[in-house]
Amino acid sequence: MGMDIKKNLTILQWLPNYKRTNLFGDVSAGLIVGVLLVPQGMAYAMLAGLNPIHGLYAVTLPLLVYALLGSSRQLAVGPGAMVSLLVGAGISSLSPDSYLSYLYYTITLAFLVGLIQFSMGVFKLGFVVNFLSQPVIKGFTSAAAFIIGFGQVKNLLKLSFPNSNHIQTIFSGIFSTIDQTHWLTMGIGLAGIVIIKYAKKIHPAIPGSLIAVVLSIVLVKFMGLSDKGVLVLGEVPGGLPGFSLPTFEMNIWLSLFPIALTISLVGFAESFSIGKTLQARHKNYHINANKELIALGMANISASFIRGFPVTGGLSRSAVNDQSGAKTPLSSIISAGLIILTLVFFTSYFYYLPYAILAAVIIVAVSSIVDFKGPLELWTKDRKDFYMFMVTFLGTLTMGIVLGILTGMILSLMLVIYRASRPHMAQLGRVPGTNNFRNIQRFNNLEINNDLLIVRIDGPIYFANVDYINDKINQWRKERTTPIKMIFLNMESVTSLDSTGVMTIQSWVKEWRNNDIDLYIIGAKGPVRDVLVKWHLIESIGEDHVFLDTHTASTFYEKNIDAKSLQRLGPYALQSNFKAK
Template sequence: MNPTTKNLLKIDSSYNRDMLMRDVIAGLTIVVLLVPQAMAYAMLAGLPPVMGLYASTIPLIIYALFASSKHLAVGPTAITSLLVFSGVSAFAEAETSQYIAIALVLALMVGMIQLLMGVFKLGFIVQYISGAVINAYTSAAAFIIGLSQLGHLLGIELENHLQLHHLMYDVITSFGDLNVITAAIGMGSIISLILVKKYMPRIPSALFIVVVTIAVVFAFGFEAEGVDIVGAVPSGLPELGVPEITFDTVQMLIPTAFLVALMGFMESLAIGKTIADRENYTLDANQELKSLGLANMSSAFVQAYPVNASLSRSAINHQAGAVSQVASLVTAAFIILTLLFFTSYFYYLPQAALAAIIMVAISKLVDFRTLKYLWKVKRTDGINWLVTFFVTLFLGIQWGFFLGALFSFAIIINRSTKPNIVELGLLGQEGNFYDRNRFPEAKTFENTVIARVDASLHFANISMLKNAVNKMINDRQDVKFMVIDLAGVNDIDVGSIKVLKEMVESLAADRGITLYFTNMKGPVRDVVERAESEDGTIHSSMYRTIEQALEAHGVSERQ
């Protein structure tokens, strides 16, 4: 490899023949998985199966050249395929030329969004999406994917619905029309996939099913019995072309494009960080955005659709010994060979087999264990999971993500407006102060109340602190000194500083109580000092520790 290629692939001088062989083996391993999955996921996206193979060529090469991850295996994935179908099927019928044209524009838009996010270093945005939302959304989407494939699996006609109740209604009302042979192939494929994976793990189960079902359909002439097959798959490389872009198309795809861009990036980042941590290298989130963006933009010009890193294929790529993105180049090269020489062999591939591959692959994404854990540990996170899950099931996958994220933001805002404020007492010989609600035996001081606030202070929660202080004082009739420990305050706004100043002045004037502040962190103290450049009311009431505040005013006798 020349120096430029080595630099692009993050390969240094230590890269040797042994590493190259490991990458080749890993790349070939992914090919075996990717060929059937790519065709199946393209079908899920409402596109011709060959477009899944197209999406596994140039986009993989582009990603490999610019990625910071050494192990991510990019290509068609189930969730992205479902999102594409959800967004595009609202404007065109699946597999039509209009549908394909819109999907190409979507790929370009997704790529541009990701590229711009990377250029402007917006990778941090995904940190604001709750893990509960992502898990619930993925679980519900996987559930919808499974139900949507029952049409292909059983040989029945289903409408293009992506809501649970509509899908269930269609399945029930169409069940009498099921094709027995198709259903037998579909159910047999599911059972075989599970058994092969369990008892013969060295055999690539998806490829095994593809080969066997093609042979069965061809040998017994099941095409004439109404079994839907893939049919003629175009051979050769995709034609290069510019997507037909119109203002109306761009406008109607904006919500879907943002959703695909974010979900694709989050899925890629999650598995990428996990592997990078295990291999002790740094994953650059913004560089990943750029790489995915360029890959998706290239999809639009090679008759493909949006791609992102596959959790399962990336994990297998890592386990197979990949050490660099050379493995992805190997994968792309063999997919290109498949397109050039082997597409004719897929003619008799039954769609029921592809549906079975999808259903088995996504079954692992339905995760109720996380709900159980969230409900046990933090009930509000569990509620957030349930809201996202059921909204996704019954209102649709786009509403599910956005409303789930909105609900999680509402929870964060609600928590920030209700800071934890507790009364402290002295406990044990070590001289530390503890929450008296948790340690009732903690000692208090005569004429003195000590409180601690565990949250940044801002205009939306400062009144809670003021009310809590007044309540603590009213509960004790002898209060002359009030100490507020600010060790848990990381930030403060101008409005809160004004209220604290008013509290100092009003408690002294109206009730004869002196108010002190302790353990104020440097950044908070800096803001306070800038705000009090003239009078210094709060600054004069500050002490470094609770003990210093008590000693300075002769408070030492314990009750």
């Protein structure tokens, strides 16, 4: 039992062997990331449609929970731009009748996201995220970045138009109200963007967002800019978050489930890819997909108990955490401690914080998400993936965040099914003067016996692709100028065979032999041979029609000798032990 606790609580793996030499890096990184999380958390709460204080709540307990359970030692967990936008889009679509209802739905959403991620981790479903292909993720995140960025123009310029996650609606709102621009607010927002970006260029660890926050608060307070129209946060509640519980009403769960599933997958995909990148730099620990799901799931469940909202690993803060010297999750514990101190003692100082500065924090954060080089590279190297990128990108821009990512996920699955149903196949010919056989489409001047068709299948043979394989073989048969007398089915690259595949091969044997065409099976692997034996397909084909390699089969065919004389070629010529693994 003790071993199980140590296995699941990763803090018990690194804390007992903690090195004092790591302390300075962990403390400094924890303080820097904690400082970064204050404006980031507040800005992302605003993006999610919540009061900014909930962003600080979301970076207390969830950080501590992830530090206990997470397998990454540098990943900094908290609210993220994309997940916050998904929260805002998803909850808004339910049309809550009041802010309290909105908050209630958000708390329930965090719980549901955590439950989905935790369950996926327990049942070892971390591989599911692989169905979100990189072109889909990049297309979605690039479009989301556009929506997030342009959506913040209203706070940057102090315009008044409804929130939306459709780019056309946002543009319409901007252009119809641009004449209402508040120039003083715009000046503060643009100055904030310059400070944040310039600080990052000097050194990623410099908290540019905090500098912008402090300067803007001082400027607004002492120059009385709020009286001149600059919109500020106003009263920010102080103290630790109160305890909250999600609703367990099934109709609300059903309404929230699609957006919860989307956030669960997107949030995990984002966190895991960042964690893998960081782990590759250190190599002194292993990041585990299922442990990450459990850790993120518990972090999100904990967020629902303290009036928080869904959290995930963040690229910018994780990079800052790593570059500032973090070696263990102690840095996250210190960050959470700093946020708690802020909640208890310093929230009153945010009264004069301009909304334009929070907009600047968000705009700078998402500006690095847009991928311009990716689609250009895909256009030249992989058109299918380029089209997937563009469909997801345009779908997210025009149909909204939720429908966009769902479209991308469906496209990913369709592409997996399409590729699985069309395995690579090749006709083989002999390289002159050798015993090697190669693809006749890729090599010139190969020796081809007109009576013989050698087919190599690269992939499993199963229900989804047997018709394609059959059509391809028939196409190659028709292309021959003389009738085929023999087909070699090279199965060296066949990884598995299901019942539909077996029955299809049985039908081939019957059909081809009725047309005076014989069949040899070549190079089948142990698991595939086991299936052939179980289904008695070996008896149908004949043990003397199964060979280890194409050269041996070809030699047998060309010399037209029987199975007994073939055995004289050597003990490995005839593959007779079909049950060998």
